[in-house]
Amino acid sequence: MRIRVDYRTVYQYASAASDVLQLLRVQPAGHEGQHIVSWRIDIDVDGHLKRAEDAFGNITHMLYPDGPVKTLSLHVVGEVDTVESHGVLSGGHEPLPATVFLRQTELTRPDEALRALGRQVDTGDALATCHRLTSFLYEQFSFDPDVTHSHTDAAHAYALKAGVCQDYAHVFVSVARSLGIPARYVSGHLVRNDGFVTQPAAHAWAEALVPDLGWVAFDPTNGMCATQAYLRVAVGLDYRDAAPVRGARRGGGAETMNVAVTTTATGPNQQQGQIQTQA
């Protein structure tokens, strides 16, 4: 499938903000199931984008505007060919040993309730356990954008049994790690098949390390493994490591942010996508 992503994030400050800088994780790296056809990041102010790679192998850009800014617009547009792999990741760049993905963080640290959930879904087989956990969250959680924040941790979200994709993903990795299954947070984009092409924010899901298969992507928000409709952008121990934007500034007063993400399946069909990947 050819996925086209096109979004613009606009920051507006009440007064000019100085020393604005942003650490961006908005550009995907390729792997066997994901071939990057083109990718562009544009900013509408004078400044520099410095590309680097973080600890997890994500492509990062530091955005340094030259002077104080009152508005800042970040435009990301790209095309990627994906191949159906039923969530199994291969050929990815893995700079870290898998063991580190057993580490819990401030946002994933399990409480007794999450540990109990772990015991409830544990089958003794990592793959089956992850499927059960995914189904459980899909069925028992309600998607609600108004009850959690970007700093809500897994235990809190689980107590609410509600949240957004970020919360589903945090609960998933928390429980998987508590069972000794290395797991990580993934941020990216999803082409929805329900007719909506413009979404308020990007998507998040999880990957778990399964014996014999390697990393497998599970999307508890949608109760399934990732498909070719998923475009993987960044991974980390939790949201903070994989967040599309982490920024800082001095002054500027109130900040308003608008982001609209358009993901569409376009162009060559799935078969042509496969041919391109093999080429």
Add this chain to the structure above:
Amino acid sequence: MQALPAFDEMFGTGEFYDARSPEGVTTAYRAIRQWLADSPQELMAARRAQAELFFRRIGITFAVYGDAQATERLIPFDIVPRILTRREWTRLERGLKQRVAALNMFLADVYGAQEILKAGIIPAELVLMNPAFCLHMVGRQPPGGVWVHIAGIDLVRTGPDEFFVLEDNARTPSGVSYMLENREVMLKLVPDLFDQVKVAPVETYPEMLLETLASVSPRKQRGSHPTCVLLTPGQYNSAFYEHSFLADKLGIELVEGSDLFVRDDIVFMRTTEGPQRVDVIYRRVDDGFIDPLVFEPTSMLGVPGLMSAYAAGNVTLANAVGTGIADDKAIYSYMPDIVRFYMGEEPILANVPTWRCREPESLMYVLDRLPELVVKEVDGSGGYGMLVGPHAPKATIAAFAAKLKSNPEKFIAQPTLALSTCPTATDGGVAARHVDLRPFVLTGADGVRIIPGGLTRVAMTAGSLVVNSSQGGGTKDTWIIDD
């Protein structure tokens, strides 16, 4: 408190102090013994009062956490110097160099090829799962290949030739300002004693530190010196006095996070003449707070973008980010193996025997012998949250046993060492008090520098083994003298 029989550095035994007995005085203390004998108690009291006045004038203070009465108070200073002979020091110095070299090689390895994990010397998960193992440093090498530029190695002594490393401090070790101040005060207080005894100088420390910092500058400039700054968390930090003192002695700017900014992966300092590029940051801010874009997002103490500048190789942080894995108390117990692995030789300085409570057999042993042992939190520091078995009431020991059982991996245990004692001036006259020693080891791209001596910490309470200043411990001037 019941006193442990300990080695006394003046008399060689820990039995009793008899100021009239001339026998059995160690070589190191001959002159001091005479000086003490010639000083009536009133004179000692007058000297103590004078020393206190000097310190009040200098204003050396230390904020003590949890002390509501005073956020700052004077650290007790003892006017009787602690003496080591040149022969004793030479051996310590060799051991310190070896240990710090091994710490640096360990860090280069665990963030690089991880040979020591592959060789099975240390369980991999003990490093990889450790919060002190900084993922952002994996695959990176700091400028000059130096990780621990400033190390404070805590040594204790139990006999004439028995020194042990109690812990390594490889993050942001403090205390060197006391070493420098103590010497300044002693020179004013007893100038004639310095005429009689040849004492190795410590005043060159700031110069040595500056050379060390300059040697790891990422920019090799011709003619001009690299710009170094000291980054402090600010005046509410317990060691703020030391930060300001050191910046002053080094002749470098004392800055807070908001005084620095990053543009295009380069660090600048705001000055009245405009932005000035910064090459080396002697940072006294902990890893987790130095860059809100990478670590704790709410931190106001750091500099946004600093890790990007660091990763781009445009600035040096001293110490490097991620050094906490090397002085982690769980790793400590592996130090003898770490020294053997990298140096190919036996450790010159011994470790204190350590039980890792994460290992079930060790945990059982420790639980059986809690009243005899010292138990420490793996990631604690400053003497907080530790149990000194022989001095703890039964209820405290029982409560600690419960903590141990529920989280064994968080603790290590060691025998209660009879720390050596030194003559110390107290209200009731000169008496023996337990001491330790923190020498400071500087490592630059151009080699290792060690100031002879270091900071002697002394437990001011009779029989007490806790020398931490946060727990009421005091300090002494430390003299390395020619035999």
